Each structure stands twice: as structure tokens, then as C-alpha cells.
Amino acid sequence: MKNFWSYDIDDALKELKSGRDGLTSQEAAERIETYGKNVFDEKKASSNFMIFLSQFKSPITLILIFAAILSIFLKDYSDGFIILIIILISSLLSYLHESKAKDAVKKLLSSVSVTSSVLRDGSFKELDNADLTLGDIIKVKTGDMIPADCLLIESNSLTTDESSLTGETFPVEKSCGKLDASTGLSARKNSLWMGTHLISGSGKALIVNLAKDTEFGKITNSLSQRDSDTDFEKGIKNFGNLILHVTTLLIGLIFLFNIVLNKSFLESFMFALALSVGLTPQMLPAIISVNLSQGAKKMSEQGVIVKKLNSIENFGSMTVMCSDKTGTITQGKVKLHSSLNFAGENSEKLRKFAGLNSYFQEGYANPIDEAILSDKSEDFSAYKKLFEIPYSFENKLLSVIVKTNDDFSNKNLMVTKGAFESILKICKTYEGSDGSIGPIDDVVSSLKNSFNKYSSQGYRVLGLSYKFLDDSCDPEKEAAQDMIFKGFLLFIDPLKEDIRDVVSHMNKLGVALKMITGDNQEIAKNIGSQIGLNPEKILLGEDLSSYSISQLNKKVLDIDIFAEISPNQKEKIIRSYKEAGEIVGYMGDGINDAPAIKVADVGISVDTAADTAKDAASIVLLQNSLTVLLSGIKEGRRTFINTLKYIFVATSANFGNMFSMAGASLFLKFLPLLPKQILLTNLLTDFPSLQIASDSVDEDWLKNPVKWDMKFIKRFMVVFGIISSLFDYVTFFVLIYIFKAKESYFQTGWMLESVISAMVVMLIVRTARPIFKSKPSKKLILAIVCVSILLVGIIYSPINSYLGLVDLPIKVLLAMFLISFVYALVAEALKKEFYKRNSFSRK
Known part of the structure; x- marks a missing residue:
């Protein structure tokens, strides 16, 4: 039933073809056959194997798998297996996190009780909740979980805890009646909701919606749906598609031109495929994993557990x-904020009266009384309780009568607290600031204005009244009337x-x-x-x-x-x-x-x-605090920016090198680099890139949210890729026309310049500031130095012949370093102009 709270009871029973005597077993069986059991639809869950396979659908992942297979085909087993291992580890981590999410709905459903008291065949029976159906009448009492969405038929001092659904701190009073269809969920006093529970009282209710159609069911349905891609994941996919398009275009053109120039078909094909590996940022999954792992570790030290690693970078954006x-x-939690007399002044006597009322009341435990008693610890053991008039949902009052001690001349004292309007109705007089007593009519208007003011300020407001009784009065026959208005009790859920x-x-x-x-x-x-x-x-x-x-x-x-x-x-x-x-x-x-x-x-x-x-x-x-989120936001931005740094370095350097090789292959009679040399170059330049995860980040980049900006990445790739390529052509000119380099000589010289310049420019493009004003991490510097030494060692070691390399004369070695140095100066100057005209897209 939609908007069932807007029906009166008889109309609701008629709509559901039920009656106040409930259903018969036969009717219930027929309805269960028609509408199904009172359980949630169990959708067929994806197998663990399919969840694992779904981790490989990203374009960048597919490109890398292709690159790995290609490397193995080219007999570069180490590079191929390294790529596959990186992909496997990254996908395995993602799979483990996703498979855990399958338990969410199961835990949600386990919070609902399993049996209820149901009116069947004229009498109440305990039945499994799954066997309840539309039109059933159930009986509920204190402590019961509600098994379905219901409309109240009878209510006896019934309050529920609906915090699991509405977030309301205070208990919700329930009563029968008809409400407007537009009434909000938290204000539907005539309704009981599946998954909530009774704090006090008892009642009967008509089941109007079964599990899957309840408010609770809407939550389970949304939790069973697969997570949508986050902004970071969408960015990775878009970047993968960009690389896929650029790679396909370049490889097709290079292969075509080499065939037109009558070069070997197989050789041209292998060269084109090797270029595709060179253009692909192979270390991206590893960079992301290292970045996220380090971010998660730093956050765990601050009491933040990261369940889904990608969420760290989403923090950044x-x-x-x-x-x-x-x-x-x-x-x-509810807290007593203040106890104010009629004039709005704090009253310790009023606070004490409230404490007496809460201390001696023996109804259900509730947050209001707990707040009053926890506010100040007073010893009421010298007082003796004489009688209690329990809280009534009709008049919304609770009264206690106690025998006082010397502080009130051993008189019998009646203290009543409750809803302001209800307190006002039972008061004949009020107590002034000086303790004097005056007619309540003199201040009614002022009291109502005060109540409205306090309520508008966000307080839950109760009134409190009292009177002293003669010893001759019978407490059990005393009523809450002719009371003295003492003041207001203001409650709040504090910040x-x-x-x-x-x-x-x-x-x-x-x-x-x-x-x-x-x-x-x-x-x-x-x-x-x-x-x-x-x-x-x-x-x-x-x-x-x-x-x-x-x-x-x-x-x-x-x-x-x-x-x-x-x-x-x-x-x-x-x-x-x-x-x-x-x-x-x-x-x-x-x-x-x-x-x-x-x-x-x-x-x-x-x-x-x-x-x-x-x-x-x-x-x-x-820790239940938002403070740690501030460091999480900064850590997310730091992680995101370090990931982008790798993309800037890899795409610009790789794009430049591939463009250079494509052009060189058109006028050289030999390949500019052999496939295995391309893969070695890639491996050597990727190793320092792994250390970017540890790099420092400029404060300017942490001030605002950062997000994927494919236009910015494209511009960066083209501008710095072209500059890289120009210096590659300078290297070609120097090697061919100055040093008269032949095949192996040329390949060795260019590979040296390509690797050194890529690492030097890595230091430059890792920051928008001048390089001397942004200190790189020690790990990054160490990695660059080690790779440089390793490369020179390979060139001048006996293993160079296996890689198609030769010893270079010292003057050639110095010339390559000089070209790299000039390239660094130009890149630094260009970077300044680039960031003047371009910046990350930010919100």
C-alpha cells in the first residue's frame, strides 16, 4: 500500500481485504502464494570467478596485458612477466575488496527478529516472520523488532527507536490516527517500520507492506546493486582510452610507412608492436598501487582504515x-542544556526538581531521564518515594511524589514534568525569580513566546511544575492539578x-x-x-x-x-x-x-x-571525528597528484620517443632502436617512476580539489612530447652527421640520451614551480642516479653485445649528456610558460 499512513484503519482493512479478526490460515496461504513470502528477493550473486574477471575490463589493463604478451612473444620474458605480475596483484587487491561487499545485505537482514505474534484463525500465534503476509494483524510489545511496515490499530504507551531509519536521537511516540499523505517519514506517528524496535508500550498493527516493499527493503535493494565507478576510476578508463587511440593511430601509420618504404614486413611489424609497448605506461598500475598503499598506511597511523584504496584519490578530488x-x-546523545525559570534565568532548584522526578520514576529507561541524571550527580537517598503517576501518552506527563528531608522541611513534594502545553494546562500559578507565587494567567503569553523561541533555536523543550502536599493527603489519590509552573528544561544533541x-x-x-x-x-x-x-x-x-x-x-x-x-x-x-x-x-x-x-x-x-x-x-x-578527514583530504590530493606526475612524465616522454622513432624509421635504413632496446629503455625509465609515490607535493597543489582533466593531459603530452622529440632529432643529427654513427653506434647513443633526458625531465615536470624551489624525495634522486650508473655500466660491459649495444667514445658520451642538459633547461623554461597558460581543472 502506498501512503498507507493516510488511511484510517477501516479503509486500510478494506483495501487489504482483511478484518479486525485477522486472516485465516487458508487466506494467508493464498496470499503468500500470490505475493510471496515476507523475505527479500535473493538475486543471483556473481560468482567469485566472474568478480575476479571483471577486474580486467579497464582499457589500460587490456593494453598492458597485450603489451605483456607481446614482450613474451619477443622473448623479453622478464619485462612481460613483470607487467603481468603487476596487473595480477592490482586486480587481486580490487577483487578482495569487492567480494567483501557481498556480505553487506546479509548483515543487514540479520538485524531483524525471526518470529512475531500474529492473529490467525481468531487467535494469536508465534510464526516465522517469513510467513507473514499482507493484511495480517500482529501484536507488538517492548523490545520487539518490527517485521514489516505496519499501520497501528491499537496503541498503549507505545514508543519506538527509529534512529536506524531516520537518524532521530529521541524516542518516537506512536498513536493511532490518520495523517496527510505528504507527511514525512519521521512524522508518521501511526506507522511502524521494519527494522526498528519498540522501546516501551504495546499495541496491534496491520501489515501493509512486505519486506521488499518496505523502507528497510529499499535500503537492502540499493546495497545489493554493484558500485558505480568513482570519479577516479572513470578517469583511469578515460586515460586508457586516450592511450589506446593514440597507440592505434601511431602504430598503424608507422607500420604502413615502413611497408611503403619496402622494409621487411616481419621486421616492420615487430618494430610497430614494440613501439606500442613503449607508448604504454606499463607502471601505471604499480604506481597507483604504491601510491595508494603508502596513503593507506599514513592514514591508518591516524586512526583511519581504508577499505577501498581508490577512495584515497577520490579524497583528493x-x-x-x-x-x-x-x-x-x-x-x-541527549544532553540537558539548561534549566530556566519563567524569566529565562538558570535555576538550580528547577534542576534539582527534575533530578528527583527522573531518579524516582520507574517507567522505561529513556534518554531524557538519563540526560537529567548525568548532568549533575546528586544524592537523593535521603528522600523517600511515596507514589508515581506513570507517563501517559494522552496527557504526556510523568509525576512522582516524594517525602523530602530538611531542605524542604520534610514536606511531601509532587514534581511533574512533560510536554510544555500539557504542563501549562495543569498549572494554576507560577514561581517568580524571587520565589514569589503569582497567577499563571499573568505570564501565559510570555511563557508561550519563550517556548516558541527555545524550540526555534533547536532545543527539545519540556516543562516542569510542582506543589507541596499536606501529610493528610493520600498520594495515591493525588492528581496532577493546581500545580506551580517552575520552568523549562532545554535538551539538545550537542555539537x-x-x-x-x-x-x-x-x-x-x-x-x-x-x-x-x-x-x-x-x-x-x-x-x-x-x-x-x-x-x-x-x-x-x-x-x-x-x-x-x-x-x-x-x-x-x-x-x-x-x-x-x-x-x-x-x-x-x-x-x-x-x-x-x-x-x-x-x-x-x-x-x-x-x-x-x-x-x-x-x-x-x-x-x-x-x-x-x-x-x-x-x-x-x-575515532568518531571529522578532524582526521582533513588529513585524509590532503593525503588524497598528494596521492592523486603523484599519480598524475607519473602520467605527465610517461606520456610526454613516451609520446616524444615514439614520435621520434616513427620519423627516424622513415629516413634510416635500419631501425632506430631494436625491439629489445625499446623494452630495456622502458624498463630503465620506469624504475625511477616508481619512486614518485614517495615524492613531496607542492603546497599550491594541495589547496584545491584536483580531478582528471583529459584536455590538460593531452596538451601536456603534446607540448612536452614535441619538445622531447625535437631534441631527439638533434641527437640524430649529432650522431649521424658529426659522429658518422652506424646502426649499433646510433642505437646505443640514442638509447643513452633517451634514458638520461627522460629522467632529467622527470625532475622538472614533477612540479609546476622552478626545480630548485621544489625538493624531490631522496628515493627519487637515488633511483635516478642508480639507473644512470647502471645504464653506463651496461653500455661499457661485456653484455652490451647481447642487447645490440656498443662501447661509446667518451666524446659521444659527453655530447649525449650535454644534449640532455640543454633539453632540461628548455623544458624548465617551457614549463613556466605552460603553467601560466594552463592549470589543472579544479572545482
Whole structure:
């Protein structure tokens, strides 16, 4: 039934063809046959093998597998197997994380009780929840989990804990009745929700929606869906497609030109394929893995567990951080903020009266009384309880009568607390600031104004009254009437101590915090304004429902606070931000937060959260604090930028070299480099690239979100690739026309210049600042020095003949180093101009 809370009970029974006597066993069996059991649809899960295979679908991964097979075919076994091992390890890590996600729904379902008391054939029976059906009437009592979405038929002092669905801290009172169809989930007082539980009272309810159609079911359905690609994963795919297109075009042209020039078909084919290996950034999976592993290690030292490694780099590009209010922005527990008399002044006597009331009441344990008693520890053992008038859902009052001690002349004292309007009705007088007593009518208007003011400030407000009784009065016959209004009790879910600083720092880092809560708009506005959000930029759940995703993705950009939001709407908000082009993080700790956590680019939960929320998250905080997210954002940007550094180096150097070889192959009678020399060059230049993961990052690059910008990467690749290629042609000219180099001589000289210049320029393009103002890591410097020494050692060692290399005269060696040095100077000057005209695309 849709909008079942807007039906009165008789109409709902008629709609479901049921009655107040429930169903017969025959009717129930027929309905189970028609509608199915009260269980969630079990979709056929992908096998572990298929999940593992899905890790290899990325274009960049497919190119690398091809490159590895090609290397093995060319008998360069070491290079081929290294590539395959890197891909295998990277894919295995991804597979392990994805396979764990399959447990999320199972843990969610395990939180629901297994049996319920059902009215069948005229009497109540304990039946398995799976055997419940539409139109069944169930009986519920304190502690019961609700097995389906229901409409209340009878209610006796019934309160529920709906925090798992709505995020509300306070218990929810339930009563029978008919509500408007537009009523928000948290305000549907006549409804019980699957997955929530009863705190107090008892009642009967009509089952109107079975498992898969419940609010709870919507959450399980979204959790069972496969994760969509995050922004970082999309960037990797786009980059892979770019490399695939460039590689295909270059290889086709080179092969075609070599055939036209009557070069050997097989030789030309092998050369073209070797070029494809040279153009492919083979170390990209390893670079990403090393970067992410180091980032995860640093974050774990700060109490942050990274479950999904790619989420670290998504931190770097995050532009919007959405957060649940309760337990994330606030402490998630009720606190007595103040006890105020009629004039708004603090009253210790009022606080003491409240403590007496809470100490001696023997109804169900609730957060309100716990907050009052934990506020100040007073010894009430000298007092004696005489009688209690339990909390009533009709008048919303709770009274206790106690025998006082000397502080109140051993009088009998009746203290009543409850809803403000209810307290006002039973009061005849009020107590002034000086202890004087006056007629309540004199201050009624002022009291109501104070109540409205406190409520609008986000407080949960209760009233408190008292009166002294004669010893001759019978406490058991005493009623809550002719009371003296004592004052207001103001409760709040307090902010976390560091939240204001966190929001301020996030804004400086270019990340906008958005608050999403199921609480009412007044509380949401008050909390939002305290942490620096604009309370006027608010959107309510009932208004949000009228927007489609395409309409909402424009609206959300101008919203700071989302209030009175249902669980499925949280996910809708996250999707809208993503469609608007934002990179979104979401932090929550309840079952109701799991869908939003799952769909976000960066899903965050805490160690004390519901299992379902933790399973859906990619980041789990061991401390329930947003402060560590600040370092996570910076670490994400550092990791992302170091990954981009490798891409800048690899694509520009590789593109330049491939362009040079393509051109050289047209006018040389021999291949510029042999296939095995190309692979060796690739291997030598890739080794220092692995150390980029440890490199320092300029502070300027950490100030704003960074994201994939394919236009920037293309421009960088072309500009620096062309400069690299120009110096390659200078090298060709020097080797051929000055040193009269022949085949092996030429190949050795160019391979030396190619490797040295690639590593020198690595130091330059790793930063947008002048090289002497950005200190590279010691590991990177050491790797470059070691490779340079190794290369010279190979050239002048006996093994050079196996690689088609020869000893070079010292003057040739010096000339190659000189060309590399000049290339570095030109690249440094060009870099300055390039960054003046181009920058990373940022939000």
C-alpha cells in the first residue's frame, strides 16, 4: 500500500481485504502464494570467478596485458612477466575488496527478529516472520523488532527507536490516527517500520507492506546493486582510452610507412608492436598501487582504515562533503542544556526538581531521564518515594511524589514534568525569580513566546511544575492539578567540540560541507548556523520529493542543509550532486545511511556504526571525528597528484620517443632502436617512476580539489612530447652527421640520451614551480642516479653485445649528456610558460 499512513484503519482493512479478526490460515496461504513470502528477493550473486574477471575490463589493463604478451612473444620474458605480475596483484587487491561487499545485505537482514505474534484463525500465534503476509494483524510489545511496515490499530504507551531509519536521537511516540499523505517519514506517528524496535508500550498493527516493499527493503535493494565507478576510476578508463587511440593511430601509420618504404614486413611489424609497448605506461598500475598503499598506511597511523584504496584519490578530488547530523556533526546523545525559570534565568532548584522526578520514576529507561541524571550527580537517598503517576501518552506527563528531608522541611513534594502545553494546562500559578507565587494567567503569553523561541533555536523543550502536599493527603489519590509552573528544561544533541574548526578548514581546502538530517527544519537550521552553514539555504524532504534527479542536480548546488529527509532521499541527494559534476563524500553511521554511503565517491563511516554502514563504506574512522578527514583530504590530493606526475612524465616522454622513432624509421635504413632496446629503455625509465609515490607535493597543489582533466593531459603530452622529440632529432643529427654513427653506434647513443633526458625531465615536470624551489624525495634522486650508473655500466660491459649495444667514445658520451642538459633547461623554461597558460581543472 502506498501512503498507507493516510488511511484510517477501516479503509486500510478494506483495501487489504482483511478484518479486525485477522486472516485465516487458508487466506494467508493464498496470499503468500500470490505475493510471496515476507523475505527479500535473493538475486543471483556473481560468482567469485566472474568478480575476479571483471577486474580486467579497464582499457589500460587490456593494453598492458597485450603489451605483456607481446614482450613474451619477443622473448623479453622478464619485462612481460613483470607487467603481468603487476596487473595480477592490482586486480587481486580490487577483487578482495569487492567480494567483501557481498556480505553487506546479509548483515543487514540479520538485524531483524525471526518470529512475531500474529492473529490467525481468531487467535494469536508465534510464526516465522517469513510467513507473514499482507493484511495480517500482529501484536507488538517492548523490545520487539518490527517485521514489516505496519499501520497501528491499537496503541498503549507505545514508543519506538527509529534512529536506524531516520537518524532521530529521541524516542518516537506512536498513536493511532490518520495523517496527510505528504507527511514525512519521521512524522508518521501511526506507522511502524521494519527494522526498528519498540522501546516501551504495546499495541496491534496491520501489515501493509512486505519486506521488499518496505523502507528497510529499499535500503537492502540499493546495497545489493554493484558500485558505480568513482570519479577516479572513470578517469583511469578515460586515460586508457586516450592511450589506446593514440597507440592505434601511431602504430598503424608507422607500420604502413615502413611497408611503403619496402622494409621487411616481419621486421616492420615487430618494430610497430614494440613501439606500442613503449607508448604504454606499463607502471601505471604499480604506481597507483604504491601510491595508494603508502596513503593507506599514513592514514591508518591516524586512526583511519581504508577499505577501498581508490577512495584515497577520490579524497583528493572531493568538492562536496555530505554528512549525517546525529553522531557525526553532533555527539548523538541527549544532553540537558539548561534549566530556566519563567524569566529565562538558570535555576538550580528547577534542576534539582527534575533530578528527583527522573531518579524516582520507574517507567522505561529513556534518554531524557538519563540526560537529567548525568548532568549533575546528586544524592537523593535521603528522600523517600511515596507514589508515581506513570507517563501517559494522552496527557504526556510523568509525576512522582516524594517525602523530602530538611531542605524542604520534610514536606511531601509532587514534581511533574512533560510536554510544555500539557504542563501549562495543569498549572494554576507560577514561581517568580524571587520565589514569589503569582497567577499563571499573568505570564501565559510570555511563557508561550519563550517556548516558541527555545524550540526555534533547536532545543527539545519540556516543562516542569510542582506543589507541596499536606501529610493528610493520600498520594495515591493525588492528581496532577493546581500545580506551580517552575520552568523549562532545554535538551539538545550537542555539537562535537571540533566541528566548527573542521568546517572552516574544509572550506579553505575547497570542500563544501552539506548537512543531511531527518530532524525537523528548526533543529537543522539551528545546528547548521552554529557550524557556519546558511540556515536560509535549506531544502525539506517533502519539497525534495517533487524534484526529478535532473531538476535536483541544479537545485542542490545552492543548498547547505537538507532537513526532514527520508533514507531513500539521502541517496537521491548524493546522486544529484554527482550528476551536477561534484565529487561527493558522505559520512554516516546508521542503517539508513548505508545507501548514501555506498553511492558516494567517498563513503565514510565510524567503527561504532551499524555493520551495514561500515560494510558499505570505503573509509572507516576508528575515532568518531571529522578532524582526521582533513588529513585524509590532503593525503588524497598528494596521492592523486603523484599519480598524475607519473602520467605527465610517461606520456610526454613516451609520446616524444615514439614520435621520434616513427620519423627516424622513415629516413634510416635500419631501425632506430631494436625491439629489445625499446623494452630495456622502458624498463630503465620506469624504475625511477616508481619512486614518485614517495615524492613531496607542492603546497599550491594541495589547496584545491584536483580531478582528471583529459584536455590538460593531452596538451601536456603534446607540448612536452614535441619538445622531447625535437631534441631527439638533434641527437640524430649529432650522431649521424658529426659522429658518422652506424646502426649499433646510433642505437646505443640514442638509447643513452633517451634514458638520461627522460629522467632529467622527470625532475622538472614533477612540479609546476622552478626545480630548485621544489625538493624531490631522496628515493627519487637515488633511483635516478642508480639507473644512470647502471645504464653506463651496461653500455661499457661485456653484455652490451647481447642487447645490440656498443662501447661509446667518451666524446659521444659527453655530447649525449650535454644534449640532455640543454633539453632540461628548455623544458624548465617551457614549463613556466605552460603553467601560466594552463592549470589543472579544479572545482
